[in-house]
Amino acid sequence: MFSSMFLSFREGLEAVLIVGIILTYLVQIKKENLSKYVYSGATIGIFISLIGGFIGFREAQELEEAGEELFEGIMMLIASGLIGYFVVWMATQNRNMAKSLKSSIDKQNTGWGLFVLSFLSVLREGMELVTFTLTKVSENAITIASGTVIGIILAIIVGYIVFKTSLKLNLKIIFQVLGVILIFIGAELLGEGLVKLIPSGGELLETSSAILFAGVSLIYFLKDDLYKIFKRA
Template sequence: MFANLLIGLREGLEASLIVGILVAYLVKLDRRDLLPKMWAGVLAAVALSLIAGVVLTFGTYGLSSEAQELIGGVLSILAVGLITWMIFWLAKTAKDLKSHLQADVDKSLTMGGWGLAIVAFLAVAREGLETALFIWAAVRASGVDAVPLLGALIGIAIAIALGYLIYRGMVKINLSKFFAWTGGLLIIVAAGVLSYGIHDLQEAHVLPGEDYIAYDFSSVLPPESWWAVLLRGTFNLRPVTSWLEFSAWWLFVIIVGLLFLRMIRSSKKPVSA
């Protein structure tokens, strides 16, 4: 539940900030007449994200178990790639997000009001599709349906509330620190999704090594126990893990974690003129 709450909170807050920046800039330009078109773009992006979630959830019904494992493994690895790109992109551009969006709005105004709807749609749809794919992969990895989805909805609700309070000037958050800490936690969550994606590909007989077990805690940690469910729901860790899954988890955390830490530290250094 925690992992999906974190995903919903982080992605939802980013989308809320984007919408808040767009609304504030239009109000500043005294172009409130374009707000309905902007909201149309936002709602279209939300609808697309919901449709993507439905397709991911029900699209594999009727396929063989091996085909389902293959699709699940490929999409899980794709989700890891997208969330990793998002973590680094946001860490690099968070402080310039406002100026980038305002520049996009300025360009769209020369195209008419529907250009702004396209800007809003693309900005929010990117976050929504990433969220739908990664939550689907995390739910699949945890093996539990209701609790992770509830966590994601709670995270999104908190994000929307925070976004509104920030827009109204009632709350101030150090966004650089927020995205840095949540990015570090999401690296661990993404490592678990990667490990489970490899497990799916092993069960689909695409990758070897399913029978080469790195550790097996099932005797002291039964897969259906609440501890096992907590580990799967939080960090997507399984009591029985192959060497390939184990190696991928650690390599991802070490390599991506060090690169992320290096980027965070370099972004804090003053830039000479």
């Protein structure tokens, strides 16, 4: 339940922040009348993600035990690959998220353009969350659903606090903490996924692959901070 809650919180928070930045910028440039297109795009993105997640999880649970193990293993490897991509993206882009979004809004400041921007942003996060959820098809559906809902609710609450009370949260630190936790989840997914596909590898394969993933990812993700520490030393 914890991993489902954390992953949904992380993906939900990013989606909430993206939509919040778009809406805030529209107010700043006095085009808040276009906000309805942002809300519509986000709503449809959420709806399609929910449908995709429901259908995918239901179909996956109907697989035979051997097929379910193979499916879970493949989805775990895909999910760990996504996390590896996140590590690269978060290490280079998070600090420029607002600037990049504002540039996109300036280029697509029509109702349709903002609808598409909001829709694709939310849909991307939603489908990534669906991929993570499909790594748990052998677990209790109610437990996974509960963790996912709690995580999304927490993400909405944090997003609301950030944008409605102008609370000065250091989003870089928040995403760094979330990123580190995400790396360890990715390491676990990689190890378990490989063992499901190659049972003969056993604990040695699971542990060594997880350590390698976590070590390389942490070094890359925290390279700027590590460089500053070594420079001071």
